[in-house]
Amino acid sequence: VFNDVYIAYELMDTDLHQIIRSNQPLSEEHCQYFLYQILRGLKYIHSANVLHRDLKPSNLLLNSNCDMKICDFGLARVTSETDFMTEYVVTRWYRAPELLLNSSDYTAAIDVWSVGCIFMELMDRRPLFPGRDHVNQLRLLLELIGTPSEAELGFLNENAKRYIRQLPQYRSQSFAEKFPHVHPAAIDLVEKMLTFDPRQRITGKLNLTVEHDP
Numbered sequence: 001v002f003n004d005v006y007i008a009y010e011l012m013d014t015d016l017h018q019i020i021r022s023n024q025p026l027s028e029e030h031c032q033y034f035l036y037q038i039l040r041g042l043k044y045i046h047s048a049n050v051l052h053r054d055l056k057p058s059n060l061l062l063n064s065n066c067d068m069k070i071c072d073f074g075l076a077r078v079t080s081e082t083d084f085m086t087e088y089v090v091t092r093w094y095r096a097p098e099l100l101l102n103s104s105d106y107t108a109a110i111d112v113w114s115v116g117c118i119f120m121e122l123m124d125r126r127p128l129f130p131g132r133d134h135v136n137q138l139r140l141l142l143e144l145i146g147t148p149s150e151a152e153l154g155f156l157n158e159n160a161k162r163y164i165r166q167l168p169q170y171r172s173q174s175f176a177e178k179f180p181h182v183h184p185a186a187i188d189l190v191e192k193m194l195t196f197d198p199r200q201r202i203t204g205k206l207n208l209t210v211e212h213d214p
Helices: 016-021 029-046 110-126 134-145 156-165 184-193 204-210
Strands: 060-062 069-070
Touching: 016 060, 016 110, 029 060, 029 110, 029 156, 029 204, 110 204, 134 156
Parallel strands: none
Antiparallel strands: 060 069
16 A cells, blocks of 8 residues: 655756746747647546646746646645535636635646636746735725626535625626737637636537647
């Protein structure tokens, strides 16, 4: 019986957080290739019924060939429909709405939300939702994607629904207008990743179809 599992990686040169913060220019092709690799890795992880639960730029390692490795599986876990899931996972800036609202019934869609945040940070060279705290984090994302409809609140418990209803109403902003320098195809993909309702969020597998997985 083993109590611990260790994962050994090849030595990598840096991580995506360092690249984003650097002055190194990134072409559209760079960003597409990074996203493609994240989605390939995520597709494999999710196919094993595992949620990573802490995807962020500093957990995406890179070498000089732009090869990427997903690392830090310290919060990862196997999921099943009957499991009770812990609430406090994912670094705040990359945390999906269902986690901010203390849902314990979340799915692999939380990782897809994180990828959407990472991809926009990669394209814009700054965090998409740099919340100061839990409350501010939720406000920032609602200011962009808008206050959810009653139908979109359907997956939440009554306490979470009441909390959302008492917040100020926000009209969704146009991603294309807010980020005019980002390619329309990238905007379309990100909008499908960053939906409030996880049941409407595109899956990692479908993302790869968009990205032309061979």
